[in-house]
Amino acid sequence: MTPSRKREKGLVRPYVVTDGRAHPTRNTFDLVTLVIAATDRPLSGLSPEELRMMRLCRPGALSVAEVAGHLALPVSVTKVLLGDLVDSGHIITRAPVPAAQLPDAQLLQEVLDGLRARL
Amino acid sequence: MTQQIPEVLFWCVVAALLTTAVLLLRQRGLTANAVKRNALLEGSLRARDEEARHLVEVRLPALANSMHQPVPVPGLLDERLTGTAYAQNLHRVMEQFAGAAEKAQARADQSAKSALKAAMRTLQGLANEQQLSISDMQDRHDHPDVLRDLLEIDHANSQFGRRAQAIAVLCGSWPGRQRAASPLTDVVRGAKSRIRDYRRVQVRTQIDVAVVSRAVEPVVLAVAELLDNAARHSQPNTTVEVNLQPAHNGACVVIDDAGVGMDGQEAQQAGTLLSGRRRVDINRLGDPPRFGFAVIGVLAQRYGFKVSVDTRSPYGGVRAVLFLPSALLTHVDLDEPALPAGSVPSVPSVAPARSVPVAQPEARPVPIAEPLPDHAPAGGRARAAQPSAPDRPATEPDSFADPDRFTDPDRFAEPPTRAHAHPQSESETAGGLPKRRRRRPVADPQASPAAGDRPADPPAERSVHETAQRMGAFARGTRSGRAAAHDDEGNPLS
Numbered sequence: 290m291t292p293s294r295k296r297e298k299g300l301v302r303p304y305v306v307t308d309g310r311a312h313p314t315r316n317t318f319d320l321v322t323l324v325i326a327a328t329d330r331p332l333s334g335l336s337p338e339e340l341r342m343m344r345l346c347r348p349g350a351l352s353v354a355e356v357a358g359h360l361a362l363p364v365s366v367t368k369v370l371l372g373d374l375v376d377s378g379h380i381i382t383r384a385p386v387p388a389a390q391l392p393d394a395q396l397l398q399e400v401l402d403g404l405r406a407r408l
Numbered sequence: 409m410t411q412q413i414p415e416v417l418f419w420c421v422v423a424a425l426l427t428t429a430v431l432l433l434r435q436r437g438l439t440a441n442a443v444k445r446n447a448l449l450e451g452s453l454r455a456r457d458e459e460a461r462h463l464v465e466v467r468l469p470a471l472a473n474s475m476h477q478p479v480p481v482p483g484l485l486d487e488r489l490t491g492t493a494y495a496q497n498l499h500r501v502m503e504q505f506a507g508a509a510e511k512a513q514a515r516a517d518q519s520a521k522s523a524l525k526a527a528m529r530t531l532q533g534l535a536n537e538q539q540l541s542i543s544d545m546q547d548r549h550d551h552p553d554v555l556r557d558l559l560e561i562d563h564a565n566s567q568f569g570r571r572a573q574a575i576a577v578l579c580g581s582w583p584g585r586q587r588a589a590s591p592l593t594d595v596v597r598g599a600k601s602r603i604r605d606y607r608r609v610q611v612r613t614q615i616d617v618a619v620v621s622r623a624v625e626p627v628v629l630a631v632a633e634l635l636d637n638a639a640r641h642s643q644p645n646t647t648v649e650v651n652l653q654p655a656h657n658g659a660c661v662v663i664d665d666a667g668v669g670m671d672g673q674e675a676q677q678a679g680t681l682l683s684g685r686r687r688v689d690i691n692r693l694g695d696p697p698r699f700g701f702a703v704i705g706v707l708a709q710r711y712g713f714k715v716s717v718d719t720r721s722p723y724g725g726v727r728a729v730l731f732l733p734s735a736l737l738t739h740v741d742l743d744e745p746a747l748p749a750g751s752v753p754s755v756p757s758v759a760p761a762r763s764v765p766v767a768q769p770e771a772r773p774v775p776i777a778e779p780l781p782d783h784a785p786a787g788g789r790a791r792a793a794q795p796s797a798p799d800r801p802a803t804e805p806d807s808f809a810d811p812d813r814f815t816d817p818d819r820f821a822e823p824p825t826r827a828h829a830h831p832q833s834e835s836e837t838a839g840g841l842p843k844r845r846r847r848r849p850v851a852d853p854q855a856s857p858a859a860g861d862r863p864a865d866p867p868a869e870r871s872v873h874e875t876a877q878r879m880g881a882f883a884r885g886t887r888s889g890r891a892a893a894h895d896d897e898g899n900p901l902s
Contacts, residue, residue: 302601311556
C-alpha cells in the first residue's frame with residue numbers, strides 16, 4: 290500500500306473549516322499580503338487547518354495565495370482563518386513589497402540622446 | 409290329535425313372537441348405532457367445516473400479519489382433529505401460503521430495492537457533480553457574501569448527498585466515491601460536514617491514525633449517521649462531543665450526546681440493527697423511515713468495524729462507540745511541513761476509557777497509531793544516519809514506519825519566497841547583488857549523480873515471517889471471497 294502524499298480534497302468541507310463563517314474578522318488581506326507566524330504563541334486550541342498554516346508560515350513569510358494553495362482551500366476561506374490567527378496574535382501580516390518606481394521612459398530617452406550627442 | 413293342534417299353533421306363535429321381538433331388539437340397536445354414528449359423522453363434518461372457516465378467517469390472516477409484526481398464529485380450533493390427515497393437509501396449506509407470501513414479499517422487496525438503488529445512484533451522482541461545481545465556485549469567487557451563500561449551498565448539498573448515499577447503501581449499493589487514505593481526524597470532520605447541526609459537534613482530540621482508502625467513505629457515512637442521530641436527539645443548545653482514542657488493536661471514535669437517551673427496548677432494537685446480521689427490509693423501517701442504524705449495520709458488516717450504542721454518555725444521553733480494527737487503519741504521510749517535535753501534542757489528552765496493556769510496536773502486524781518515538785528504533789537503519797534528502801521518493805515501501813519524517817523539516821522543498829529568510833553569504837554575488845538560488849532538485853535517485861554511490865541502500869527487506877503472514881492473508885481473502893457468491897453489487901445472493 291502506497292500512502293498518499295496529498296490530503297484528500299473535498300472530504301472536509303470549507304464550512305466546517307471556518308465553522309460556517311464567510312466573512313474574515315478583518316478586511317486587510319490581499320492575495321499578495323505576506324503572513325508570518327509568530328513564534329511565541331502556544332499552538333493548543335487551534336483547528337487542524339490553523340495548525341497547518343502555522344507550520345507553513347513558520348520558516349518564513351508566505352503570501353495569502355500561497356497559503357491557500359498549500360492548504361488546498363479557497364482563498365476566501367483562507368482569509369477567514371488568517372483573520373482569526375491575526376486576532377489571536379499567531380500571525381503577523383506585512384503589506385506586499387511595493388513595486389519599485391520606474392523612472393520615466395521619456396527622461397531616460399532624453400539622457401540617452403544627450404549622452405550620444407556628447408560622445 | 410286334534411286337541412294338539414292349538415298347542416302347536418300356540419308354540420308357533422310364541423316362537424314367531426320371540427323371533428320378532430329379538431329381531432326388533434336387534435333392529436333397534438342397529439338403528440341407535442346408525443343414528444349415533446350419523447351424529448358423529450355429522451359432528452365431525454361440521455368440525456371440519458368450522459376448521460376450514462377458521463383457517464380462512466383467522467389463521468391465514470394471522471399468518472400474513474405475522475410477517476410484519478410478531479403476533480402469535482392460532483392453532484387448530486378442534487383438538488380432536490390433531491394428528492389426522494385432514495389437519496396435516498391444513499398444515500401444508502398454511503406452509504404453502506407462508507412460502508408464497510414470503511416469496512412475493514422478497515420479490516417486492518428486491519424490486520423496490522433495485523428501483524430505489526438506481527434512483528439514489530443517480531441522485532448521488534448529481535450531488536457529487538454539484539459539489540464539484542460548488543468547489544469550483546468557491547475557488548473562483550472571492551467575495552465574502554458570495555462565499556457565505558456558497559457555503560450554505562454546499563452544506564445543503566452535502567446533506568442531500570449523504571441521504572442519497574445512505575439509502576443506496578441500504579439497497580445494497582457501494583458507498584460510492586473512492587478516496588485516498590485519510591487521517592481519522594479528517595474522516596470525522598468529513599462526517600461532521602454532512603450533518604445539519606455540524607456546529608454543535610466538537611472534535612476534542614486528535615490522534616495520529618489514518619483510515620485505509622477503501623474504508624474512508626463507509627466510515628465517514630457511518631460516523632455521519634451517528635453524529636446526525638446524536639444531534640437530532642439532543643437539545644439544540646447542547647454539544648455533541650467526539651473523542652478519538654487509540655485502543656489495543658484499533659482505534660475508537662466515541663460520540664457523546666446530552667440528549668434523551670434510549671430505553672432498554674430501543675437499545676436492543678438498535679443493537680440488532682447495528683450488528684448487521686439480520687437482513688434489512690426497507691419496508692419495515694417505520695414511518696417516517698429511520699435509516700440510520702440500519703445503514704450503519706450494513707456498512708459495519710461489510711467492512712468489519714463495530715458500532716455499539718448501549719452505553720450512557722456522561723451527559724445523560726447515548727454514547728456511541730465506533731471501533732475500527734487495525735486492519736482498517738494505516739498511517740499516511742501527508743506532504744506537509746512538520747512543526748518542531750513536541751510543540752503540538754499529537755497524543756490524545758484524554759486517557760483511554762479501558763486501560764489495556766499496550767503491545768510492543770514490533771509485535772504488531774499492521775502499523776497503527778503510536779505516539780511518536782523520541783528515540784531511534786532499535787537496530788536503526790542506515791538511512792537514519794544519512795544526511796536527509798530534501799524529499800523522499802513516495803514509493804519507499806517502508807516510508808510510513810520512518811520515525812524521523814515528522815521531525816525532519818528539511819525534507820520539504822522550500823517555497824521560493826522564503827529565500828530572504830535564510831540570509832546566506834553564497835546567495836550574493838561579489839558585487840552585492842542577490843543571486844538566484846537554485847532550488848534543490850526533488851530527490852530522484854536515478855537522476856541524481858550520487859545515485860551510483862548508494863548501492864548499499866536496498867529497499868528494506870521484509871522478514872520471512874511478515875512475508876508469510878501477507879501471503880496467508882492474501883490466500884484467506886481469496887478463499888473467503890470465492891466462498892461467498894456475490895452479485896455485481898457485492899450483495900450475498902440469498
